[in-house]
Amino acid sequence: MNPNKALWEKGDFTRIAASMRDSGEGLVAKLGVTKGLKVLDLGCGDGTTAIPAARLGADVLGVDIASNLVAAGNNRARELGLTNVRFQEGDASNLGELADDSFDLVVSIFGAMFAPKPFDVAKEMVRVTKPGGRIVMGNWIPGDPTLIAQVLKTSAAYTPRHQRVSSVR
Numbered sequence: 601m602n603p604n605k606a607l608w609e610k611g612d613f614t615r616i617a618a619s620m621r622d623s624g625e626g627l628v629a630k631l632g633v634t635k636g637l638k639v640l641d642l643g644c645g646d647g648t649t650a651i652p653a654a655r656l657g658a659d660v661l662g663v664d665i666a667s668n669l670v671a672a673g674n675n676r677a678r679e680l681g682l683t684n685v686r687f688q689e690g691d692a693s694n695l696g697e698l699a700d701d702s703f704d705l706v707v708s709i710f711g712a713m714f715a716p717k718p719f720d721v722a723k724e725m726v727r728v729t730k731p732g733g734r735i736v737m738g739n740w741i742p743g744d745p746t747l748i749a750q751v752l753k754t755s756a757a758y759t760p761r762h763q764r765v766s767s768v769r
């Protein structure tokens with residue numbers, strides 16, 4: 601199995617995501633999301649940003665490597681009665697099933713940055729974004745002094761080398 605996938609399926613990120621509903625909504629409110637906008641949320645988890653974007657009327661696809669989080673996102677959408685968002689499994693470094701120039705807005709909030717091959721991810725994000733579209737990322741910065749950057753650095757030290765995220769090496 602892909603070790604990146606195994607890592608994210610091992611825990612239950614929904615427990616952390618539950619504390620981020622307000623920040624997710626606040627962020628999406630600033631992204632100029634309009635009805636019918638085609639949005640891809642990459643490394644979407646259980647929909648911290650995908651769900652608020654759908655609530656604003658966008659047509660949203662959430663892609664995440666972890667099957668448990670994809671299921672959690674689809675459950676949330678169902679419970680909220682949202683039919684304009686769906687979640688599917690996929691790897692940010694190879695979005696082969698998504699056509700070129702498909703999305704007006706590609707969002708990845710502390711998501712795609714975890715894929716081990718950042719250049720492949722960047723290429724894929726650009727490929728699926730429509731000409732003139734936007735890419736918005738939230739990433740932890742290498743050498744950042746914040747607590748979470750230190751936590752990631754520590755956990756990276758216990759992660760097999762091929763699986764590490766370049767930004768926390």
Ligand SMILES: C[S@@+](CC[C@H](N)C(=O)[O-])C[C@H]1O[C@@H](n2cnc3c(N)ncnc32)[C@H](O)[C@@H]1O
Pocket residue numbers: 604608613617620642643644645646647648649663664665666669690691692693708709710711712714715716
């Ligand atoms: C810190 S969580 C953030 C989730 C979500 N963006 C949020 O703001 O709640 C990181 C997410 O990235 C996903 N992820 C990690 N590597 C990935 C990859 N190669 N492709 C797609 N998703 C990935 C994880 O499964 C997890 O859901």
